[in-house]
Amino acid sequence: MALFDFFKGKKEGAPAAIFGKADRGILVFENTSEVIQAENILQREGWQIRVMGPPPEILKGCDLVIEFPLIEELNIVRTLGSEKIPPLDVVPVTSPLLQPVDLFHIKDYGRYLMVRAANMKLTVEKETERIVNVSGGGCPDIPYLAYELVGKTLSEAPSPRTIGHTLCGYALQLAYEEVQRQCSV
């Protein structure tokens, strides 16, 4: 289940925790880009994981961590090691992890549609599905993402998760997916 599938799941009704609290651990990485890479690898291998916010004691800044079933630690660390992306640390979960936001705000301007996810807004021209604006955010990849997305159609534009590196980039991915969903109905 991708992080963004997890959000979609949340929209339809909050799922129960995947694992019992005592069974969970978190994988800590150098930066958010590595988290995204590790998430892709572990999902490809079929592991039940999810991307969450770090506990306060290891919070560095613009962070994400991967929550995983602690009993699978050895296999998961070995898998990541073989892919040259070993975690910096593996920590048992001792307190509730932060949940990413999962609420969308949609504004219809007639010719244009804007979707806001967390602090990020994405606006498209409905008829052409051309991305006309990216707004909000505070992490340095947002101007870069805006540069790469604005002026392109939803089918031409790169997915924010493939070129973004921060939590704002993640939020923009959510808005991007919701815009795609809105334009497909």
Next chain:
Amino acid sequence: MLGIVGTVPSETFPLTTGEITLVGDQIRINDAFVAVSRGTPALMAAAAAVSEILGQPPPVAYLIGDIGLGKGSRHLYKFLTEYLPHSPLQTLTFHYLQPIIHWHERLQNSIKTITPKPCLIADAGFMYVAKMSGQSSLYDLFTPDIGELAFLADEEAPHPFYTRGFILHDENRVSELIARAYEHNNAARFLLVKGKKDYLASRDGILEMIDRPAEEALEAMGGTGDTLTGIVSALIDSGIMIEEASVMAMTINRLAGHFANPSPASQVMDIVRHIPRALTDVMKRKDTAVVQKCQKTTSRFTPIRRSSK
């Protein structure tokens, strides 16, 4: 002198410091030209436009390339930590930087050695890290939008991405969100909240609200908050008190937006072009409600002059 700290979306743009001038649709810093699309260049363009009209020295850029990996931001944090104690800056505006808690703390330790303390303004990623670090109260002004205000109000969220759902981004609850942000010491001395309505607030609550002229399309445009932060930074650095500068900036940004006749597809340079006209308009209309509000504000609140920084 106003210093503006931020990033541009490039892996190769080097650490660049120098006076900012607006040349057509670009800002110029020494021999470097940067397109004004959104983000820190938009803030710098707006500040440069205001400074020029006011006859003030151009703002000074501390700019580096960063595409979100934090490499450029770390370099800039390190440079500023060493440079700022010797700088002549009266006003410092921090913008798009990778939020890194330990670097923020080092930078604050460096800023504390500056006498007199500069006026500190934070927006975007640097506002996030100030709040993450629990050091919001060291700042004079934050300029959040409504979503970022909800983040400031959530004492447990380290980033807007984790703002808890029960703290809704609802403009009808602005007063409550402001109170909550101050209750947990997660706000600067003043908050300039950007949105459908713009608010100036302090620990005492909402001080001013500006909602005219109103242009619905501005919410979708990237960079409109950046221009507001740039305008207010330049006004404060010119010697205008924070309360008055904020009310003026909210009005100028809205007027510039109105003059641009925007659609949701408009780009921020469309607004920047109209800032000189909007600023001149606000300054000329001494007898309008806007200026009366400013005068009322300055007489109602304790004056905050340079000496208070």
